[in-house]
Amino acid sequence: MMTSETDKPTILIVDDEPGPRNALKMILRPFFHLHTAESAQAAVQVLNERHIDLVTLDQKLPDRSGVELLQEIKREHDAIEVIIITGYGSLKSAMDGLRFGAAGYLLKPFNVTELIALIKQTLAKKRRLDCLRHCLLLHSDTKGTPPDLAVAWGQLGYQYSEAGAGQPGDARFGQYSHAVGFLSDVLEVTNRELLNHSHRVQFYSTRLGDHLSLSGIERMSLTLGAWLHDVGMIGIAGPMHGKTGLMEEGLPEDNDRHPDMGARMLLPFDLPAEVTQIVAYHHEQFDGSGFPEGLQGEGIPLQARIVSIAQGFDQIMTGPSPQATGSVEAALKQLRAQAGTRFDPSLIEPFAQIMSDSAAAFSPFAPAPRPATIPET
Numbered sequence: 001m002m003t004s005e006t007d008k009p010t011i012l013i014v015d016d017e018p019g020p021r022n023a024l025k026m027i028l029r030p031f032f033h034l035h036t037a038e039s040a041q042a043a044v045q046v047l048n049e050r051h052i053d054l055v056t057l058d059q060k061l062p063d064r065s066g067v068e069l070l071q072e073i074k075r076e077h078d079a080i081e082v083i084i085i086t087g088y089g090s091l092k093s094a095m096d097g098l099r100f101g102a103a104g105y106l107l108k109p110f111n112v113t114e115l116i117a118l119i120k121q122t123l124a125k126k127r128r129l130d131c132l133r134h135c136l137l138l139h140s141d142t143k144g145t146p147p148d149l150a151v152a153w154g155q156l157g158y159q160y161s162e163a164g165a166g167q168p169g170d171a172r173f174g175q176y177s178h179a180v181g182f183l184s185d186v187l188e189v190t191n192r193e194l195l196n197h198s199h200r201v202q203f204y205s206t207r208l209g210d211h212l213s214l215s216g217i218e219r220m221s222l223t224l225g226a227w228l229h230d231v232g233m234i235g236i237a238g239p240m241h242g243k244t245g246l247m248e249e250g251l252p253e254d255n256d257r258h259p260d261m262g263a264r265m266l267l268p269f270d271l272p273a274e275v276t277q278i279v280a281y282h283h284e285q286f287d288g289s290g291f292p293e294g295l296q297g298e299g300i301p302l303q304a305r306i307v308s309i310a311q312g313f314d315q316i317m318t319g320p321s322p323q324a325t326g327s328v329e330a331a332l333k334q335l336r337a338q339a340g341t342r343f344d345p346s347l348i349e350p351f352a353q354i355m356s357d358s359a360a361a362f363s364p365f366a367p368a369p370r371p372a373t374i375p376e377t
């Protein structure tokens with residue numbers, strides 16, 4: 001990592017124990033400008049007074065928990081990246097930290113090579129996101145009408161890749177990997193909670209897709225479409241809407257537009273038609289009472305019916321509505337009650353079985369006190 005003195009990023013080390021704090025200082029000093037803080041209060045003061053690129057954050061501080069401080073950092077300084085450093089005993093809370101926006105975590109005693117690699121990777125991600133924030137400010141017209149909207153998104157993607165901000169991409173998505181990387185970064189800088197919702201819906205949808213023995217191409221389309229199903233929310237609310245739920249301030253009639261908006265936003269990326277169909281039709285209902293087209297029964301593409309169930313399940317599990325339970329069985333009961341009306345009845349039981357069987361796998365997805373809410377989309 002050859003970096004000139006003036007180009008060195010600045011890291012804030014937050015740890016109340018002198019041992020780990022000094023070890024981190026010794027390891028990182030050749031590569032970075034450093035500040036240290038022994039408490040959350042001291043860290044907040046440094047963050048308010050200095051330019052900081054990245055924080056290494058101990059889980060246990062004398063005045064607040066690391067996760068609480070993480071939430072404040074993401075609320076007040078969302079461009080600063082955070083890496084959690086934790087003991088084995090608090091691994092679960094470190095995982096919670098990822099949901100609140102931490103870029104990664106390291107277990108104590110940390111491996112020096114892993115530490116440097118994670119910091120380097122996180123700073124590369126920060127450069128991409130900073131570039132994207134700048135590009136998004138230049139493109140406030142992502143709420144335009146077609147064809148302006150598609151043109152605006154195409155220009156944004158072009159500027160992003162021209163700036164060298166592209167990430168290596170996820171090999172699972174083949175020729176679409178760079179588009180996926182770009183859209184992932186867009187979701188992260190516009191609304192992290194929407195990004196988390198997208199990941200959960202993708203997870204649930206692919207479980208059901210695997211059970212139905214879809215072909216490899218169908219599974220890839222389902223994976224992409226499930227992940228992008230609500231991307232139109234960005235187009236509705238505007239790219240810099242921000243840090244909380246995108247739908248909170250949206251008008252109902254605007255909310256109804258997000259499937260169509262999302263499908264149009266994806267046009268410049270030349271994704272498979274099945275992906276666009278999922279985005280366009282994930283709010284159609286089995287009895288024909290959904291939107292935007294009022295499609296009915298098997299007239300709704302199968303993958304869109306799958307994503308409809310997955311996103312309905314996630315809304316019940318984590319949503320802001322009073323019926324949100326956080327209990328898998330109670331959520332499945334609510335899904336079953338809508339079989340044949342909102343949801344395809346032939347898919348509900350397989351989905352319920354899969355979710356019941358793998359409830360233990362939900363711990364990373366389980367509801368937790370959150371800084372923002374999942375919108376009723």
Ligand SMILES: [Fe+2]
Pocket residue numbers: 229230258282283377
């Ligand atoms: Fe939606």
